[in-house]
Amino acid sequence: MVRDFAEKEINPKISELEKKGEFPRDILKKLGELNLYGMVIPEEYGGAGLDHISCNLVIEELARICPSIAVTVSVTNSVYCYPVWKFGTDEQKQKFLLPCARGDFLGAFALTEPQAGSDAANQKTKAVPDGNTYVLNGVKAWVTNGPESGIVLVIAVVNRGEDKKISAFIVEPGTKGFEIGTVEDKLGLRCSSTSEIVLTDCRVPKENLLGEEGDGLKIALHSLDASRIGIGAQCVGIGQRALELAIQYAKEREQFGRPIAKFQAIQFMLSDMAMELEAASMLVMRAAYLLDQDRKMTAAASQAKLYASEMVNRVVGMALQIHGGVGYSKEFDIERFYRDARATTIYEGTSEVQRIVIARQLLS
Ligand SMILES: Cc1cc2nc3c(=O)[nH]c(=O)nc-3n(C[C@H](O)[C@H](O)[C@H](O)COP(=O)(O)OP(=O)(O)OC[C@H]3O[C@@H](n4cnc5c(N)ncnc54)[C@H](O)[C@@H]3O)c2cc1C
Numbered sequence: 035m036v037r038d039f040a041e042k043e044i045n046p047k048i049s050e051l052e053k054k055g056e057f058p059r060d061i062l063k064k065l066g067e068l069n070l071y072g073m074v075i076p077e078e079y080g081g082a083g084l085d086h087i088s089c090n091l092v093i094e095e096l097a098r099i100c101p102s103i104a105v106t107v108s109v110t111n112s113v114y115c116y117p118v119w120k121f122g123t124d125e126q127k128q129k130f131l132l133p134c135a136r137g138d139f140l141g142a143f144a145l146t147e148p149q150a151g152s153d154a155a156n157q158k159t160k161a162v163p164d165g166n167t168y169v170l171n172g173v174k175a176w177v178t179n180g181p182e183s184g185i186v187l188v189i190a191v192v193n194r195g196e197d198k199k200i201s202a203f204i205v206e207p208g209t210k211g212f213e214i215g216t217v218e219d220k221l222g223l224r225c226s227s228t229s230e231i232v233l234t235d236c237r238v239p240k241e242n243l244l245g246e247e248g249d250g251l252k253i254a255l256h257s258l259d260a261s262r263i264g265i266g267a268q269c270v271g272i273g274q275r276a277l278e279l280a281i282q283y284a285k286e287r288e289q290f291g292r293p294i295a296k297f298q299a300i301q302f303m304l305s306d307m308a309m310e311l312e313a314a315s316m317l318v319m320r321a322a323y324l325l326d327q328d329r330k331m332t333a334a335a336s337q338a339k340l341y342a343s344e345m346v347n348r349v350v351g352m353a354l355q356i357h358g359g360v361g362y363s364k365e366f367d368i369e370r371f372y373r374d375a376r377a378t379t380i381y382e383g384t385s386e387v388q389r390i391v392i393a394r395q396l397l398s
Pocket residue numbers: 109143144145146150151152153175176177178179220223228377380381382383384385386387
């Protein structure tokens with residue numbers, strides 16, 4: 035169903051939308067109607083009740099046609115809906131999860147700050163308890179879906195004496211003191227919207243605290259484990275498309291009186307691309323399987339994300355190389371996939387951070 039939708043409804047429009055840097059609101063609305071915002075959320079909370087393997091196959095299929103749409107959907111699923119389902123009370127699930135999971139609006143996750151990137155614990159955004167509310171002040175950076183979301187999971191610090199309790203809050207964008215700051219002008223993923231969120235005396239009811247005070251980092255890290263699998267799936271989808279485009283072009287383009295696909299140098303690139311893609315796909319599916327079994331998957335998720343993101347950058351590079359000069363032109367889709375792939379070794383933890391996570395697991 036998703037492959038069909040992506041090919042028929044997204045593919046014909048996406049190149050123009052991407053050139054204009056337009057957010058594909060109509061397409062996303064339809065994806066919400068197809069129940070793809072809360073894929074692993076049980077039906078009673080508005081979701082599709084799928085397992086993580088199926089969810090990641092959906093992300094892969096979306097990324098095969100449009101990586102921007104894949105990350106928009108992946109973030110809503112894995113770092114908004116999933117943590118609210120996993121750590122929320124029944125009341126929070128009814129109020130803040132159900133409408134998002136059934137597709138009414140997109141979700142977002144605001145962990146990064148200007149000084150807190152890889153060092154995610156270095157949070158400066160404050161949440162000061164005041165009566166039945168918390169008052170939030172600070173700037174969150176690089177929030178995917180920031181300007182387009184109907185709900186945001188915000189990480190902020192509650193100071194209790196000497197204790198610095200990193201906590202997670204569900205914040206509605208209409209709340210007074212919630213503003214969208216700079217919208218990023220990005221190299222790729224130009225149909226996905228990424229921005230700062232500026233919080234100025236933003237008063238949030240106590241009921242919007244997810245888990246307990248001090249649970250914020252645990253919630254963020256567990257969600258990132260799950261969402262890294264989604265980024266791996268996004269990479270597999272991009273790589274799959276890059277391979278398809280390269281094969282098609284290699285058969286059509288003739289040099290020295292024959293299709294370039296006849297040259298062994300081109301064939302070897304195609305073989306390497308296919309092999310690396312399969313390896314990445316297996317790592318992604320293995321991590322998703324472990325998550326489905328509720329087994330420890332921190333290292334598996336990091337391995338899947340690390341390998342798949344580095345793989346896809348090699349694969350899109352080879353696919354562009356096979357296209358020669360036209361690969362460098364906006365007329366050909368491979369140029370867009372090449373730019374879109376670049377972010378995957380950076381967001382949801384850089385490659386360096388994934389190596390730290392894997393080594394920590396090995397040595398512990
Ligand atoms: C398109 C896009 C979308 C994003 N969406 C979101 C979102 O929805 N929500 C959100 O919260 N964040 C989001 N981010 C932010 C993203 O998670 C961060 O950019 C990422 O974690 C890296 O942080 P940084 O950019 O501050 O880089 P830095 O942490 O400053 O890193 C700079 C370089 O130093 C390296 N480095 C840092 N520390 C170490 C170390 N200990 N050892 C070795 N090397 C190190 C890094 O690997 C990197 O190469 C997004 C980013 C992008 C690009």
